[in-house]
Amino acid sequence: MTPMATGWAETYCRQLALTVELLWHRELPILASAPAFAVAETIVDLGAGDGAFGRRLAAAYPDKRFLGVEPDAAIHAAGARSAFPPNYRYVHAGYESVTGTHDLLIARLVIMYLRDRDAFYAWAREHVRAAIVVNFEDSASATDPALPLFTAAIEHGMRSRADELATTHVGDRDLAGLPAEWAAAGLLPSGSATLVADISEADDRRIYHHIQRMSVMRVNPEALSRSLLDELYEWSVDPSARASIGLRYHSLLNPLLAGVELARGVVA
Amino acid sequence: MIGLAYGHPGTQYASNALCGAMVSRDAAPVQRSPDHALPGAMVSRDAASVQRSPDDARLYDRVLTLQAEAQWRADLGVLVRSPEWLAATTVLDLGAGNGAFGRRLAGRFPTKSIVALEPDAELHAIGARAAAPPNYAFLHGGFDPGLEGFFDVLLARGVLVYMPERRSLARWASEHCAAALIMNNAPEATSLRPTPTYHAELLSRTDWSHPADRSALEREVVDTPRVFAAAGFTLAGANTAVTELSGARGRLLAHHFLRASAEAIDAAALTTDFLDELFEWSHDEDAHLTMGATWYRFRNSRGPWLRTLS
Numbered sequence: 378m379t380p381m382a383t384g385w386a387e388t389y390c391r392q393l394a395l396t397v398e399l400l401w402h403r404e405l406p407i408l409a410s411a412p413a414f415a416v417a418e419t420i421v422d423l424g425a426g427d428g429a430f431g432r433r434l435a436a437a438y439p440d441k442r443f444l445g446v447e448p449d450a451a452i453h454a455a456g457a458r459s460a461f462p463p464n465y466r467y468v469h470a471g472y473e474s475v476t477g478t479h480d481l482l483i484a485r486l487v488i489m490y491l492r493d494r495d496a497f498y499a500w501a502r503e504h505v506r507a508a509i510v511v512n513f514e515d516s517a518s519a520t521d522p523a524l525p526l527f528t529a530a531i532e533h534g535m536r537s538r539a540d541e542l543a544t545t546h547v548g549d550r551d552l553a554g555l556p557a558e559w560a561a562a563g564l565l566p567s568g569s570a571t572l573v574a575d576i577s578e579a580d581d582r583r584i585y586h587h588i589q590r591m592s593v594m595r596v597n598p599e600a601l602s603r604s605l606l607d608e609l610y611e612w613s614v615d616p617s618a619r620a621s622i623g624l625r626y627h628s629l630l631n632p633l634l635a636g637v638e639l640a641r642g643v644v645a
Numbered sequence: 646m647i648g649l650a651y652g653h654p655g656t657q658y659a660s661n662a663l664c665g666a667m668v669s670r671d672a673a674p675v676q677r678s679p680d681h682a683l684p685g686a687m688v689s690r691d692a693a694s695v696q697r698s699p700d701d702a703r704l705y706d707r708v709l710t711l712q713a714e715a716q717w718r719a720d721l722g723v724l725v726r727s728p729e730w731l732a733a734t735t736v737l738d739l740g741a742g743n744g745a746f747g748r749r750l751a752g753r754f755p756t757k758s759i760v761a762l763e764p765d766a767e768l769h770a771i772g773a774r775a776a777a778p779p780n781y782a783f784l785h786g787g788f789d790p791g792l793e794g795f796f797d798v799l800l801a802r803g804v805l806v807y808m809p810e811r812r813s814l815a816r817w818a819s820e821h822c823a824a825a826l827i828m829n830n831a832p833e834a835t836s837l838r839p840t841p842t843y844h845a846e847l848l849s850r851t852d853w854s855h856p857a858d859r860s861a862l863e864r865e866v867v868d869t870p871r872v873f874a875a876a877g878f879t880l881a882g883a884n885t886a887v888t889e890l891s892g893a894r895g896r897l898l899a900h901h902f903l904r905a906s907a908e909a910i911d912a913a914a915l916t917t918d919f920l921d922e923l924f925e926w927s928h929d930e931d932a933h934l935t936m937g938a939t940w941y942r943f944r945n946s947r948g949p950w951l952r953t954l955s
Contacts, residue, residue: 391928398893579714583897590924603917614707614901616775 386451413507417481424487427456435465498562517623534597586613702767704909713745719886729824733797740804743772751781815876834937878943891933899934900927
């Protein structure tokens with residue numbers, strides 16, 4: 378992942394914070410009900426961003442120990458300004474730097490940023506007993522009415538700046554082949570869940586409006602015209618406007634490291 | 646004499662258009678203004694008319710909707726501690742705006758019948774399109790001393806400042822309402838920190854910052870108990886409810902409220918720089934907007950059995 382400029386990192390961190398604000402109380406029940414999470418004592422939070430999600434998770438589960446790794450220096454610097462619970466260690470590093478054996482890997486909205494997934498799988502086989510991978514579920518994400526200026530700005534930005542952004546920005550639909558890929562890499566898919574978050578309430582729409590604006594700021598800032606800003610604002614104050622965000626959760630088991638207890642729990 | 650009819654909880658009112666025919670359309674006009682919703686800004690629309698939006702009512706509707714959402718908890722906190730409100734079954738909501746607050750009230754208190762009056766035709770038309778609980782009748786009309794009907798509570802939320810005939814209202818209420826709950830904006834409990842410079846500049850070139858207007862506001866606030874006491878009411882209590890919009894969700898609500906207010910005042914002022922500054926403000930973790938509202942609770946000295954007495 379190409380290091381981000383400071384301004385970008387600041388915007389990215391703000392966006393992460395709002396995304397967590399929007400989705401946290403919806404995601405927690407799904408995560409909490411995952412057997413691999415329930416039994417885990419040591420958890421690696423891969424691509425932790427500014428730690429916005431990890432901080433809340435660690436605070437909610439003080440008996441679990443978390444290691445949050447974020448490879449981007451600017452994002453890590455922004456995140457490090459916040460206070461973390463004592464059971465959350467936040468470091469500037471990539472997964473390659475993580476040694477030892479850990480009960481669980483959480484890769485939340487991060488797989489799309491990994492270009493060499495083979496190397497990542499090889500590392501995972503060696504260091505984690507289980508994993509929970511979270512991706513966007515594109516088919517469950519929509520806004521109504523549509524936002525043509527916003528959509529065009531994002532699509533244009535993705536096309537023209539793919540290298541700079543250093544991401545494929547694919548959703549779960551494009552990652553649909555991953556379970557087979559994981560199986561081929563020796564990680565056994567052991568369950569999945571889908572979250573369709575209805576974010577149509579007024580205060581959710583306001584948050585999403587800012588998330589969308591920040592997406593344009595990061596991906597295609599030149600497109601941030603007054604008309605685009607007005608399109609987003611008008612959508613956010615339209616009481617009939619609707620939106621949903623889809624997330625897909627995949628649970629994986631590492632047969633090489635998972636103990637009998639974990640394997641039984643996950644399979645059950 | 647003009648009759649006001651209200652239904653009972655669980656019954657379906659006739660259409661607002663029909664109900665509207667029962668009240669005066671020629672009632673004294675109440676001047677509404679977008680600045681009604683701004684911190685410390687309380688003047689007539691005329692005083693604030695720097696460059697009016699061509700679609701005033703639509704923009705003002707947004708301001709009122711956001712304001713109702715912002716102040717709902719604080720105002721509700723006052724009402725649920727008010728014996729006059731808790732005991733009431735019939736309520737007259739005077740100057741209901743777009744009905745955003747009244748609809749919430751009716752939904753929260755389904756056993757109370759609320760009749761709401763709004764004199765601004767365009768604002769009323771917008772509000773009338775919103776789905777309302779069956780115990781909420783939203784009528785087009787303003788205060789008229791000839792209004793008939795008896796109510797347990799007169800609710801006047803943020804409207805007295807627009808009513809030069811408030812003494813007449815108080816006298817009318819003393820014969821038709823067992824209690825009055827009056828809310829005025831409280832500038833002393835209102836603040837915006839840090840103050841966005843473009844927003845401040847917009848406020849500085851509008852007429853309501855004129856000392857005379859501020860004096861009028863303060864006079865009105867001070868006058869409220871005296872006006873109602875002179876009409877035969879007893880002040881049962883007063884308190885100031887403060888809403889603080891901070892934290893991620895609160896700041897974004899404040900962001901929208903400030904933008905909507907500014908747009909309602911002068912849409913041309915909303916430059917990209919203005920919007921950028923407001924956006925940055927909304928992501929400043931130390932930023933906050935507080936909105937103060939002073940509530941007065943008056944009891945009718947003549948007692949609760951007004952129908953018999955009259």
